[in-house]
Amino acid sequence: MKKILMVSACALALSQHAWARQAMGTIAADMPTDFHVADASFDYTRRDVMIPMRDGVKLHTVILVPKDAHNAGMLMTRTPYNAAHMASLGSSNHMPSVLPGYDNMPDVITAGGYIRVLQDIRGKYGSEGQFVMNRPMRGPLNGTAVDESTDTWDTIEWLVHNVPESNGKVGILGVSYDGYTAITALFHPHPALKVSVPMNPMVDGWMGDDWFHNGAFREEMLPYIYNQGATRKNTAQWWSNAYDSYTLFLNGVSAGAVGKSRGMEQIGFFRQILAHPAYDSWWQVQALDRLLPKEGLKVPTMLVHSLWDQEDNYGAVALYDALRKQPAARSNLWMAMGPWNHGGEIHTASTLGPVELHSDTGLYFRKHVLTPFLAHYLKDDATPLPARVTAYRSGENEWESMESLPPPECDQHCVTLHLQSNHGLGFGKPAANSGQLSYVSDPDHPVPYVPRPVVSKGQPDSEWRWWLATDQRNAAARPDVLALTSDVLKKPFTVTGEPLMHLTAATTGTDGDFVVKLIDVYPDEVAEQPAMGGYQLMISGNILRGRYRKSFEHPEPVPENTKQIYPVRLPMVNHTFLPGHRIMIQIQSSWFPLYDRNPQSYVDNIMIAPKEAYKPATISVDIAGSWLEIHGGTKPAL
Structure with a gap:
């Protein structure tokens, strides 16, 4: 028994010695200095x-x-x-x-x-x-x-x-x-x-790409600038204290203020955005x-x-x-x-949002x-x-080959879609005394670009990927959105190219934004896809910041209560409005928080506008002086 105890004591001493050696850093590492993948079976x-x-x-x-x-x-x-x-x-x-x-x-x-x-x-x-x-x-x-x-x-x-x-x-x-x-x-x-x-x-x-569209800043891109520009490996991630980004940006007042609250003035590109709100050199x-x-x-x-x-x-x-x-x-x-x-x-x-292709x-x-x-x-x-x-x-869901796209400028293939009284649209010119359509744009209650809550891109439940194809009926139901609709089409009508809206409007403010959307209104009943009954599919839409109506490089205030022409160029379309459908144009003055709010009172730099600059304004659209030029075929029977 004594011998056994001596052996046990010796083993314990050796074990303690080995532990001491391990503690001194002599244990062999599990991880090789340079691991070689066994890739012989790789193709x-x-x-x-x-x-x-x-x-x-x-x-x-x-x-x-x-x-x-x-x-x-x-x-x-x-x-x-x-x-x-x-x-x-x-x-x-x-x-x-x-x-x-x-x-x-x-x-x-x-x-x-x-x-x-x-x-x-x-x-x-x-x-x-x-x-x-x-x-x-x-x-x-x-x-x-x-x-x-x-x-x-x-x-x-x-x-x-x-x-x-x-x-x-x-x-x-x-x-x-x-x-x-x-x-x-x-x-x-x-x-x-x-x-x-x-x-x-x-x-x-x-x-018109990521940062601005015709002078309106794309506020929803701030998280991208933060994530991409702050660190080499995107280890600093945008943070938010609101699930609804509508709330986040509304409470933040201006895009510049929201960015600065997250330390973005440290990022060179953010500083350039603040310094160059106009289309300068x-x-x-x-x-x-x-x-x-x-x-x-x-x-x-x-x-x-x-x-x-x-x-x-x-x-x-x-x-x-x-x-x-x-x-x-x-x-x-x-x-x-x-x-x-x-x-x-x-x-x-195989789908365009909810639209089956x-x-x-x-x-x-x-x-x-x-x-x-x-x-x-x-x-x-x-x-x-x-x-x-x-x-x-789209519409007819067909591929086609062309020698070239239509030019941006209108030519002999263009047709003109005119605003009409009683919120209508038609191909005939309205009477010169057709009057105007008005709405109040309130920066404290801007029009959301998708129904709230607005979940930012990259987050679960975000509609960002398909927001351009979301149903526009919620917008059409708002009092601060003009919705003008044609009669039901009896024949197909195909449009190709970049529509140009000649919008004549006056505002009680000294600045303002103008959003124009071209929309395909589905029949009230769609037998093969019932959920699409009455759907309002945006075919194209864009925004123009009023201060840039004459020059993108040199902004100027909008004269109060004075008709001005706002040329709004819409993105490329290639779409057929089918019989039974209707054509709609929506006009509004905010698209939030996709774009930052316009204070509607002129300030030098909207990116850093103070809270007191944001004021409601009444927008009056001149019916006879507003129309949409589009490349199209024969005017459809309405």
């Missing part, structure tokens, strides 16, 4: 590399190469949205399952045998350098030697020399911000860049639809536009209009547009338009090209 090879730019900054890049790739084209996306995450959205040894999500389109990219390249832009996630929102091209706002175009050039130069499985041909594509970088790649393009597909791209942030010299025509279009490019894009419904069409004016550019220019929300073309798209329009676009377009330029075959313009016509 792709993943390479994470840091590609050097001309100024020494290195950009994190993920390259996914199919195992059987040989002489394959490369498809690149340059993004602020975390390349590593975009390349690891599935847990699988099969490449399509790893790339199922945003921008990756396995039915196009992996099915096409392409090498996938994903890169963090400067200052975001794994890349070095400093982030600048929509980094301006080298020039007045960028005195450095680098911009997104040089970073693209340097990346392609590295790829063609370091990816032996490729054929040396590169394409670039992306949605939204990634669409912006797909456009910047077209400035002084690398010879190996053979094709570009900017989808729903950011082009001009003041005229700061905005003009970085607008891509102004810059790219000067550069010229040297690379085959397909612009992709969503007809119900809730974020960037300006850029693709504006850039198309600017480029097609140049004969040299037209040979490299294509356009596709469909019944999608922002980025809807890369997903299943009876086919997957996203799949059609990817299979019949995008796939052959990419293959024609990135593969060594003679895949036929799609039509110059491929457009979906």
Whole structure:
């Protein structure tokens, strides 16, 4: 027994000694210094590399190469949205399952045998350098030697020399911000860049993309600026003390005050927003639809536009209009547009909000338009090209090919829809003494852009993705919204292009906003989809800040009680109003909190307007002096 006790004591001493050694840091680590994935069964090879730019900054890049790739084209996306995450959205040894999500389109990219390249832009996630929102091209706002175009050039130069499985041909594509970088790649393009597909791209942030629309600030974009601009890896997230963002922004008074309450003055882009509320040279010299025509279009490019894009419904069409004016550019220019929300073309798209489309329009676009377009330029075959313009016509739910889109300016194919007495619409001119229609716009009770509660984008139950297709009956029922309706159509009526509202109105204030919406009113009964009975589907809508009615660059007060003309350009439409439906126009003076409130009394900078500046105003719309110009066919029988 004594021997056993001695052995036990010895073992205890050794155990204590071992514990002491562990406590001193000598225990072996469970985690290897460099873990190697057992990827022998994978059908792709993943390479994470840091590609050097001309100024020494290195950009994190993920390259996914199919195992059987040989002489394959490369498809690149340059993004602020975390390349590593975009390349690891599935847990699988099969490449399509790893790339199922945003921008990756396995039915196009992996099915096409392409090498996938994903890169963090400067200052975001794994890349070095400093982030600048929509980094301006080298020039007045960028005195450095680098911009997104040089970073693209340097990346392609590295790829063609370091990816032996490729054929040396590169394409670039992306949605939204990634669409912006797909456009910047077209400035002084690398010879190996053979094709570009900017989808729903950011082009001009003041005229009609993310930040402003005709001078009205998109207040719901403040969380994006906060999340994207505060930290490299989006670790600082927007916070709110109200479920209903209508309440949050109403209590916050102005967009500037709300931003400052969250410390956003630390973010450079927010400071620029506050400093440049008008369309001054700061905005003009970085607008891509102004810059790219000067550069010229040297690379085959397909612009992709969503007809119900809730974020960037300006850029693709504006850039198309600017480029097609140049004969040299037209040979490299294509356009596709469909019944999608922002980025809807890369997903299943068989519905438009609640509207049934009876086919997957996203799949059609990817299979019949995008796939052959990419293959024609990135593969060594003679895949036929799609039509110059491929457009979906809602209402009749059909795809059609065009040689070009209608011009923004009205021509012999235009028809005019006139306001009528008794809240009517018609194709005949009203009498000169038809009078006016009035409403009171109260900044303390602005018109919500969706029924309350307004849940911000990215949050559960948010209607943000499909707000443009939400039923407009709640708005039509408000006393501060004019709803003008045609008689029931007896024949189909198709409109294509960018409608222009000539609105003549007077206000008792010295400033004001004017929102115009073109709406398809469904029959009271829809047998195949009863819930759509009487539905008011917005086909297009836009806002104009009254101070910019004459000049976007030089605002001026609105004279009180004096008729003024407010030209409101609506986004692109391609729609057929069917027999049994009616055409509606809604006019209002707030669209909140999608856009910040107009005080309706003139202040130098609405972004920082004080609470006492917000005052009710009576708006009087002149019936005879207001009409909508639209590209259309024969006037329908009413």
